[in-house]
Amino acid sequence: MDIQRLFIANRGEIAVRIIRAAQAMGITTIQAYSEGDSEMLAVRLADEAVCIGPASAKDSYLNIDKVVAAARESGADAVHPGYGFLSESPTFARALEAAGVRYIGPSANTIERMGDKVAARQAAEAAGVPVVPGSDGRVDSVDDAAMIAAKVGYPVMIKAAAGGGGRGIRIAADEAELRKLAPQAQQEAAAAFGDGGLYLEHAVQSPRHIEVQIVGDGKSAVHFFERECSLQRRRQKVWEEAGAECLDEPTRDALCASAVALAEAVDYVGAGTLEYLYDPEKNAFYFIEMNTRIQVEHPVSEMITGVDLVQEMIRVCGGEPLSVTQEQIRRNGHAIEVRINAEDPLMQFMPFPGKVGALRIPEGDGTRFDHFLYEGYQIPPFYDSLLGKLIVHGKDRADAIGKLSKALKGLDIGGLKTTVPLHIALAEDKDVQADAFHTQWLEPWLEAGNLTAAATGGAS
Amino acid sequence: MAEIQSPLPGTFYHQASPGEPPFKAKGDAVAVGDTIGLIEVMKTFIEIKAEAAGTFADYKIEDAAPVSAGQVLAELDG
Numbered sequence: 001m002d003i004q005r006l007f008i009a010n011r012g013e014i015a016v017r018i019i020r021a022a023q024a025m026g027i028t029t030i031q032a033y034s035e036g037d038s039e040m041l042a043v044r045l046a047d048e049a050v051c052i053g054p055a056s057a058k059d060s061y062l063n064i065d066k067v068v069a070a071a072r073e074s075g076a077d078a079v080h081p082g083y084g085f086l087s088e089s090p091t092f093a094r095a096l097e098a099a100g101v102r103y104i105g106p107s108a109n110t111i112e113r114m115g116d117k118v119a120a121r122q123a124a125e126a127a128g129v130p131v132v133p134g135s136d137g138r139v140d141s142v143d144d145a146a147m148i149a150a151k152v153g154y155p156v157m158i159k160a161a162a163g164g165g166g167r168g169i170r171i172a173a174d175e176a177e178l179r180k181l182a183p184q185a186q187q188e189a190a191a192a193f194g195d196g197g198l199y200l201e202h203a204v205q206s207p208r209h210i211e212v213q214i215v216g217d218g219k220s221a222v223h224f225f226e227r228e229c230s231l232q233r234r235r236q237k238v239w240e241e242a243g244a245e246c247l248d249e250p251t252r253d254a255l256c257a258s259a260v261a262l263a264e265a266v267d268y269v270g271a272g273t274l275e276y277l278y279d280p281e282k283n284a285f286y287f288i289e290m291n292t293r294i295q296v297e298h299p300v301s302e303m304i305t306g307v308d309l310v311q312e313m314i315r316v317c318g319g320e321p322l323s324v325t326q327e328q329i330r331r332n333g334h335a336i337e338v339r340i341n342a343e344d345p346l347m348q349f350m351p352f353p354g355k356v357g358a359l360r361i362p363e364g365d366g367t368r369f370d371h372f373l374y375e376g377y378q379i380p381p382f383y384d385s386l387l388g389k390l391i392v393h394g395k396d397r398a399d400a401i402g403k404l405s406k407a408l409k410g411l412d413i414g415g416l417k418t419t420v421p422l423h424i425a426l427a428e429d430k431d432v433q434a435d436a437f438h439t440q441w442l443e444p445w446l447e448a449g450n451l452t453a454a455a456t457g458g459a460s
Numbered sequence: 461m462a463e464i465q466s467p468l469p470g471t472f473y474h475q476a477s478p479g480e481p482p483f484k485a486k487g488d489a490v491a492v493g494d495t496i497g498l499i500e501v502m503k504t505f506i507e508i509k510a511e512a513a514g515t516f517a518d519y520k521i522e523d524a525a526p527v528s529a530g531q532v533l534a535e536l537d538g
Contacts, residue, residue, distance in 0.1 A: 056471065342502065351468070351503075351504050380469075381470040382471065382526070383503070384502055385503070
């Protein structure tokens, strides 16, 4: 492999994870850090470290010129972008290419194409991957809208064809409602965007978020099965599982095969995730988007397959073929990851950037804690609140939840408020234990005071 | 002279978003509960509110500068 010196353009727990993976492969690691991160664990673990600018991410981790210059000056032959920051920036990937430094990820063109929702949807359709049924283009009349809605199936979401975001989205349960709402949506779209064109899409009720991990080497791609990530707060995942218990075997096979088909159709190189909405009522899945990077929740897939995904992505981006065939990738048991954030879940998740006191980390068979903590470390306030991820592996889902409860009670991060109490309450919740939830489940659960009740022993 | 301190470490901002005017300027009246700035901490924005009434003297920290907990952000007269 051509990679001898790897530059890590990220921070926190993922920087630590990448350093450990690379060092185990005999690669020299060079850690980038901001002035606010000079004391972080990754700086201490890396073979070399380079300061790339002030604490503010826009002046350091997000500054393409500074990161590329630092990578080149350090003599790195490759850059790992981690997740977040510049991990899905085609401009960054192009700048590295121009500087003659390899990028641990797909090509800039692939990042750009899969990062564009319309282009990604077209690529998916071309590869035979199901997408949420919708109007193929803009809809200009209410009669056309009614005809298309009957085809895609009620309830339907009515959106403005122009513009973006959630503005003006309406949901119609039947044709009568559609005929009432569509003219309103047209007027609003015309007023807001100067274009009254609409777009219709089938509204999936109580969907689950299911995603498939893939790795490609440019010639072929393999999948590492699916993850279930429906427990979300403010569109952020808080708890992730591998696999998705709600899927039957034929559906799982079809889902994972569709992800491989799309990855191969775009000659994918590196690790990637295809995200889907799953409609449990219809046993149907729909591609929504692709993330062209390693994800926070990759460890659950590693736990059930035994493959180190960070090492695998470094290898394929270093020009090697995939080290495993699809037949060699087997699922074993069930894994759960929970995100441990420096936030107080009993105080509206207020951030808590404190100083780490005594640290007690659970150990044991099938228990893993990916983190960047050490005793006496002052958590900087400038970045996101993720401290680490507690991951457990059990022989089945019930076993994994049992192990998770035990591991959570054995995790003690002194000096900080963390989301541990949230996860203890979730692990003991009947719906969570029964796998009866969807993407809209957690926020109402919190609003109903379930966490407070659990944390105070039922007295609230 | 009353001081407004930062309750948290983070990045201090004088205005709600770039391009908007600062929450307060020298000589402005300040009532209890008025927002005088924002602290960005771990990607969350927290409004900094005056706990006393008075006349705005000045910001003591530059816009978009890092602050630590307890640092004086602004001062009020009277």
